[in-house]
Amino acid sequence: MGEPLMRIGMVGAGKISGAYLDTFPKLPELQLTAVTDLDPARAEEAAAKAPGAVAVKGGVDELLARDDVDAVLNLTIPAVHAEVARAALAAGKHVYGEKPLATTREEADGVLEHAAAAGLRVGCAPDTVLGTGTQTARKAVDDGLIGTPVAATAFMTTPGHERWHPDPEFYYRPGGGPLLDMGPYYFSSLVHLLGPVARVTGFSSTPRDERVIGSGPRAGTRFAVEVPTHVTGVLEHASGALSTLVMSFDVHAARLPRIEVHGTDGSVSVPDPNGFGGTVELYRGTAGEWETLPDEAGYRDASRGFGLADMARGVASGEPHRASGELARHVLDVMLSLLEAAESGNAVAVASTCERPAPIV
Structure with a gap:
C-alpha cells in the first residue's frame, strides 16, 4: 500500500x-x-x-x-x-x-x-449525497428520464433527538433545530438534484418550550427549547423548479417520502439523504407503475469519510471536491433565509449561490 x-x-x-x-x-x-x-x-x-x-x-x-x-x-x-x-x-x-x-x-x-x-x-458534511442513493437519482434526472424537473418534495419528521441522545440540549439551541441539524442532508441533496436555490418562503413554530431527556444517566432532566422545532417552506431553485419541505422534531409518526423529484414526464423517488444508499424508484408518466433503478452512480458501499477522501483526491489532482465549503455555505444561507422568511412572513432572496457539484458516475 x-x-x-x-x-x-x-x-x-x-x-x-x-x-x-x-x-x-x-x-x-x-x-x-x-x-x-x-x-x-x-x-x-x-x-x-x-x-x-x-x-x-x-x-x-x-x-x-x-x-x-x-x-x-x-x-x-x-x-x-x-x-x-x-x-x-x-x-x-x-x-x-x-x-x-x-x-x-x-x-x-x-x-x-x-x-x-x-x-x-x-x-x-454531509457526504451521504455522494453515495449510490442520491447519485443514482441524480443520474435519472440528468438523463432526462423524468423530463424537465418542475418540483420536489422533502420531508424529515421525528419526535426529537432527546429520546435517544444522552446530551441532546445542543439540538435545541442556536445552530440546532430540525432545519440546521437535518436540513443539510436534504438541502445538499436538492442542490445535487436541482441546482442552487434563489428564493425561499416558509413558516415555523415551537409547540413545546421544554423537552425531557429520555435515555442515559440524565434521563428525566428537563431543558429549554430555544429554536423553532417545526419548519415548513418552499424553495425556488435558480432553474425554476420548486421544492416543498417539512423539517420537524414534532411529528410522532408519518408515511411521507424522504425526497421525490417530479418532472414533465415522470417522477423519481430518492432514498433517505441521511444514508448513502437505498432504493431509487422511477415512475415514467406512460408506465403507470414504479420501477426500481439499479445503482448506476455514486460511491459504492460508502460511509462517513468518503467526502474527506474525495477532498484529498481533489487536492492531489487540482480538481474541485464535491462536499465543498462553498456548497455548505450556500446550504447554510438557504436554511437561514428560510428561518428569516418564517419570522418575517415574506419571501427572502438567497444572496449566495454555488456550482452544482460534479456527478459521480
Missing part, C-alpha cells in the same frame, strides 16, 4: 467519530494520525482504534502544531465549528467538518476567506 494522500488530525471524539473511525480502513487515501478531545479518555479510546494514531493531550493547539497532520477533521459541536476551522486554516491545514459549516453567514464567510487566502481546502 502506498503513502496516503492526506494525514488527518481529528478534533472531537464524540458519538459521530465512530462512523469515521469505521470508514478509515476503507480509504487508503487517508491516514488518521492524531486525535484530541476535551475528554482525554475519549481521545485515547478513539486513537486506539486507528493503527499509528496518537491521542494528543495538549488540545487543539498541540494537534495543529504537528507535522504529521495535513488536514483537520472537525467533529466539534456546531457552535465552535467555525472557530476550530479558522484555527486549522491559520496553522496551514486543510479542514473538513461536520455540518453545518458554521452557525452564521459571517462565520462561514470568514472560514472560506481564510481558506482562499491560504490556498487551502474546506470540506463539509
Whole structure:
C-alpha cells in the first residue's frame, strides 16, 4: 500500500467519530494520525482504534502544531465549528467538518476567506449525497428520464433527538433545530438534484418550550427549547423548479417520502439523504407503475469519510471536491433565509449561490 494522500488530525471524539473511525480502513487515501478531545479518555479510546494514531493531550493547539497532520477533521459541536476551522486554516491545514459549516453567514464567510487566502481546502458534511442513493437519482434526472424537473418534495419528521441522545440540549439551541441539524442532508441533496436555490418562503413554530431527556444517566432532566422545532417552506431553485419541505422534531409518526423529484414526464423517488444508499424508484408518466433503478452512480458501499477522501483526491489532482465549503455555505444561507422568511412572513432572496457539484458516475 502506498503513502496516503492526506494525514488527518481529528478534533472531537464524540458519538459521530465512530462512523469515521469505521470508514478509515476503507480509504487508503487517508491516514488518521492524531486525535484530541476535551475528554482525554475519549481521545485515547478513539486513537486506539486507528493503527499509528496518537491521542494528543495538549488540545487543539498541540494537534495543529504537528507535522504529521495535513488536514483537520472537525467533529466539534456546531457552535465552535467555525472557530476550530479558522484555527486549522491559520496553522496551514486543510479542514473538513461536520455540518453545518458554521452557525452564521459571517462565520462561514470568514472560514472560506481564510481558506482562499491560504490556498487551502474546506470540506463539509454531509457526504451521504455522494453515495449510490442520491447519485443514482441524480443520474435519472440528468438523463432526462423524468423530463424537465418542475418540483420536489422533502420531508424529515421525528419526535426529537432527546429520546435517544444522552446530551441532546445542543439540538435545541442556536445552530440546532430540525432545519440546521437535518436540513443539510436534504438541502445538499436538492442542490445535487436541482441546482442552487434563489428564493425561499416558509413558516415555523415551537409547540413545546421544554423537552425531557429520555435515555442515559440524565434521563428525566428537563431543558429549554430555544429554536423553532417545526419548519415548513418552499424553495425556488435558480432553474425554476420548486421544492416543498417539512423539517420537524414534532411529528410522532408519518408515511411521507424522504425526497421525490417530479418532472414533465415522470417522477423519481430518492432514498433517505441521511444514508448513502437505498432504493431509487422511477415512475415514467406512460408506465403507470414504479420501477426500481439499479445503482448506476455514486460511491459504492460508502460511509462517513468518503467526502474527506474525495477532498484529498481533489487536492492531489487540482480538481474541485464535491462536499465543498462553498456548497455548505450556500446550504447554510438557504436554511437561514428560510428561518428569516418564517419570522418575517415574506419571501427572502438567497444572496449566495454555488456550482452544482460534479456527478459521480
